[in-house]
Structure formats: C-alpha cells, structure tokens
Amino acid sequence: MNSPLSDARFDHELLSNYHFDVVRWDAQVKAVQAGRATGQESFVTGRVEPAPDIPALGYDGNAEEAEACEVGVGALRRGEVAALVLNGGLATRFGGAVKGIVEVFDGKSFLALKAEDVKLAAAQYGAAVPLVMLNSFSTSGATKDHFDQCGYFGLEPADVLFMDQTVSVRLDINGEPFFGQDGAPRYYAPGHGEFFDVLLTSGVRARLIARGIKWLTFSNVDNLGATVDPTIVGKHILSQADMTVEVIEKRRNAQGQFDVGGSPVLHDGRLVVVEGFRFPPELSQDRLRDFQTNNMIFSLSALDSPMDLPRYLVKKTVDARPSLAFEAISCEASGKQRADGSMALSLGLLRVAREGVHGRFFPVKSREDLAVQRDVLRARLDQGWALRTRA
Numbered sequence: 306m307n308s309p310l311s312d313a314r315f316d317h318e319l320l321s322n323y324h325f326d327v328v329r330w331d332a333q334v335k336a337v338q339a340g341r342a343t344g345q346e347s348f349v350t351g352r353v354e355p356a357p358d359i360p361a362l363g364y365d366g367n368a369e370e371a372e373a374c375e376v377g378v379g380a381l382r383r384g385e386v387a388a389l390v391l392n393g394g395l396a397t398r399f400g401g402a403v404k405g406i407v408e409v410f411d412g413k414s415f416l417a418l419k420a421e422d423v424k425l426a427a428a429q430y431g432a433a434v435p436l437v438m439l440n441s442f443s444t445s446g447a448t449k450d451h452f453d454q455c456g457y458f459g460l461e462p463a464d465v466l467f468m469d470q471t472v473s474v475r476l477d478i479n480g481e482p483f484f485g486q487d488g489a490p491r492y493y494a495p496g497h498g499e500f501f502d503v504l505l506t507s508g509v510r511a512r513l514i515a516r517g518i519k520w521l522t523f524s525n526v527d528n529l530g531a532t533v534d535p536t537i538v539g540k541h542i543l544s545q546a547d548m549t550v551e552v553i554e555k556r557r558n559a560q561g562q563f564d565v566g567g568s569p570v571l572h573d574g575r576l577v578v579v580e581g582f583r584f585p586p587e588l589s590q591d592r593l594r595d596f597q598t599n600n601m602i603f604s605l606s607a608l609d610s611p612m613d614l615p616r617y618l619v620k621k622t623v624d625a626r627p628s629l630a631f632e633a634i635s636c637e638a639s640g641k642q643r644a645d646g647s648m649a650l651s652l653g654l655l656r657v658a659r660e661g662v663h664g665r666f667f668p669v670k671s672r673e674d675l676a677v678q679r680d681v682l683r684a685r686l687d688q689g690w691a692l693r694t695r696a
Contacts, residue, residue, distance in 0.1 A: 314488075315490055323471055325472050330474060334480050338479070342618050343618070344582075344620060347582065354571040355594065356570055356576060360655060361655075373542075373543055376539035378430065378535045380535075381538065382431055384516070385517060385520055386426075387521050388419075388437065389522065390438055390525075391524065392441075393494045399671065409529070409679065409682060415526050416452070418529050418686065420436060420459070420460055422686075423435075424459055425693075427464075435464045435465070435516070438468070441494035442470075448467070449467060466509050469507070473494075474493075475490070475492065475493055475623065476629040477628060478628075483623065493630045495631060496635075498614040498633025498637060499633055500523070501635075502613060505608070505611060510609075518605055520603070521608075522600075523599075527668055528599070528600065528666065529682050530666055531600040531665055531666075532690070535693070537657070540653075541602040545651075547651045548638065548650045549653040549655055552569055552598065553596055555568070563596075566598075566599070567636045568593040568596060575648070576639075576654075577639045578636040578637070579640070580634045580637060598666045603650075612638055614637050616631035616632060618630075619632045639652045662689055663692075664685055667681065
C-alpha cells in the first residue's frame, strides 16, 4: 500500500504539520489486515477485582479536608497550579462543530467558561493559573481564533499555552484508508492519551516548569463541573501520588446502560484505572461500582519522560459506515510499567460529588445534553464560584 504521504488524495500539508506517524500507521494497517487487530486484543486479562473503598470528599468542615484546602490554597497562592483542557475531539454528536466555541449560556462558550474559572481563581488567590489547551487538527485554528476574537477572555496571552495532538488516518474494516461519501479521506486525533508525550515534545512542560508550576489539573472541555478546587489540589499534594483520578458512583441511564468509561480496579492485585471498552463482555459491570470522570491532577515532576501509551482499536460509525481508529487513553497511564516492572506513575483516587454545588461531572456530549443542562450548569458555576471565594 502506498503511504498517504505520497497519495494525491490526502492533505499532505496537514499530515506533515500535525506529525503523522506513517510507521505506526503502517503497522496498524498490517495488524488489521492480518486479523491481529480486532478489538478483542484490547481486553484486559488476568484477575480483575473491584477497587477498595475510595475516600470521598464531603466538604463538611472536617479537619482532614480543612488541611487539604489550606495546602491547595497555598499552592494556588504561590502560582504552582495550571489547568489543562482537553479540546481535541471531533464532536461528531455536535454535528462536527468545534465544541469549545459553542455557546453554553449568556453568550459564553465552553472555552470562555473554562477561561473564566482560571481567571476567577487567579483573582481569588493572587497568582495566575495558566490555561493549557490540548488541541487537534480539527480544533486548533478555530480555538486560537476564538481566543483572539474574545481578547483571551481577559487572561494574559502569556498565561494561555497551546499544544496540538498528532493526526492519523481512519481505516475501513478491511484495513484500507477510509474515504467519506465526498471522496475525501477521514482523519482523527489518536486519543487524549497523547497528552503525556505532547506535553514534552511541544515544550509546554518546560515552560510550565520554568514558571514554577508543580501541579496540573486535567479535564474535558465539555465538563464544566471540573473547576479549580483548592481542596482537591491539596488532597493530591498530600497524597504524594503522581496522578490523582476523580471517580463517582456509576449509574444506569434510562435505557438501563451504565455510564460509558473507565473504572478503577485491582488488576492482578495492582490498583489501576482501566478504560471501559477494555473490560471483556463476560466481566459483569455490576461488580464495578466506580466510574472515572476524566478529571485528574498530575504532579508535573513525574511527567518527565515519554509515556507512549498503547493505541487501542476503536470502532466508530463515520458517514453511516464502520470505521477504525487507534487511540491512546489517559487513564491507562495508571497501569503503565517501566522496564523493571515498577509503575511509571503512582495512582491516587478521590471520590467526588457528581451533582450539586460541588458536583464535578456534567458532561455535554450533544446539543440535546446542552439544552437539558444549560440552567443546571449556570447554577453550578455561580454557586461553586461563590463558595470557592470563601476558601
């Protein structure tokens, strides 16, 4: 098969600008065509058990939480905290729009509200909270234009750092490049698990370290409940973990289906977070009561070397046809091992509220979700920001 880099039907400039890895892609093509990549190879093997009890935040004024809040406030006042927003998704359920620039309420976009959160935190604690945007080929240009047109939402441009994921080419079920109904190839960003490596190769980690940043929060652009919270920052710092993952109790929707996503488990006795599609069908989800929110905090000192997480086969419908992509998932860093068998990152877990004034999980995956949650989000942010000013 000819490489897309030499095929006239492909956007060679885009592939070059976003660092298309033709060697990795060619290996994926061969794996699909040889039947080695079907999705089943992603299933976790070995002994899988529910995670032990996870400490929960109650915001009830107990001494432990008060200490954590004090520690988190100290880190924020010293300018040691930055916030990373995952902004690279194609937002197919939003009609392919760049979700971050979509209005949520009162003329404010998702990105505006993420920026407002760090701006209010900076005003409260007296030090900037840099905002790091992880974009992709599909969001980078529109996102930067949105910041420019909106005057960076009142942030200093130096306090907003942009970095871009790589790009890859979708495959059809036969392992051939996927072409849409318009005859054009379909591209994708290979999962937010690229964050670890892009943080290094983009130079953003070095820039954060140079300005004294030690702790990096991490959340999806469409989850506005994931605000900068000094108690959560302090909990992470006191735990001395390299990564802390926020979890909530798993629920079923109206159709009886559980939340789709990863869960913390004991895998052969080791505490890790495993992405949902990696659990084999025979593993009853009733046993796994916890659900990871994709809200995390990382100790920047621990992210000093490439992670190169596995790329798992993901099947999606594109142009009413099945397509294949290979994606890296951030939570899977919790199970990454070094050559000597030790864990690359130590893991902490924290149970957070799903709803209410301290709620941390308000995903908006479609315009229908936004219509339902608009007033809820407005109330959550107004009340949450008011409470934070008392810390």
